[in-house]
Amino acid sequence: MGGMALLKIARLGHPILLARARPVADPTAPEIRALAADMVETMREAPGIGLAAPQVHASLRLIVALPIGEREGAREASPLVFVNPELEPLEETVEEAFEGCLSIPELRGLVPRARRVGFRALDLEGRRLEGEATGLFARILQHEVDHLDGILFPMRMRDLRTLAFENELARQRAAAAVEEVR
Numbered sequence: 001m002g003g004m005a006l007l008k009i010a011r012l013g014h015p016i017l018l019a020r021a022r023p024v025a026d027p028t029a030p031e032i033r034a035l036a037a038d039m040v041e042t043m044r045e046a047p048g049i050g051l052a053a054p055q056v057h058a059s060l061r062l063i064v065a066l067p068i069g070e071r072e073g074a075r076e077a078s079p080l081v082f083v084n085p086e087l088e089p090l091e092e093t094v095e096e097a098f099e100g101c102l103s104i105p106e107l108r109g110l111v112p113r114a115r116r117v118g119f120r121a122l123d124l125e126g127r128r129l130e131g132e133a134t135g136l137f138a139r140i141l142q143h144e145v146d147h148l149d150g151i152l153f154p155m156r157m158r159d160l161r162t163l164a165f166e167n168e169l170a171r172q173r174a175a176a177a178v179e180e181v182r
């Protein structure tokens with residue numbers, strides 16, 4: 001491949017994270033392929049399970065995501081690239097789970113998301129990608145597509161009191177586990 005690079009991740013406060021990204025005109029353009037490859041590398045290195053182009057200072061409707069929990073676990077999941085993705089909830093069930101974001105390091109919060117979504121996008125060959133996602137993969141897609149509309153996970157939270165540093169959450173969980181054992 002050659003020429004792959006780690007990209008700098010925009011952090012909370014950078015205006016690009018609040019902007020609406022523009023559609024990719026040509027998904028097969030070499031610079032789009034290069035951007036997607038660099039995003040995959042950057043996501044892996046972080047490490048993360050999804051990344052949206054605005055997070056690497058490219059205001060384009062492009063995301064990469066690991067299809068975790070679909071057929072594969074986190075380790076063996078191969079990253080997928082979605083160009084100009086669109087999502088549609090397929091059922092009314094909403095689940096709350098803790099999310100984090102590479103642009104908001106160390107913080108986690110409880111975020112409600114549709115349990116099952118349909119997705120439509122293009123791949124890097126310009127072919128139509130269509131399918132369904134449930135559970136964690138559905139959550140990842142919703143989180144990343146939100147980035148394309150300038151929405152960050154705290155803006156989706158129902159209760160800001162659940163916003164917490166991840167090491168503090170881990171400490172509370174460990175303490176709760178000890179209580180259970182007693």
Ligand code: ZN
Nearest residue numbers: 100101102103
């Ligand atoms: Zn994020």
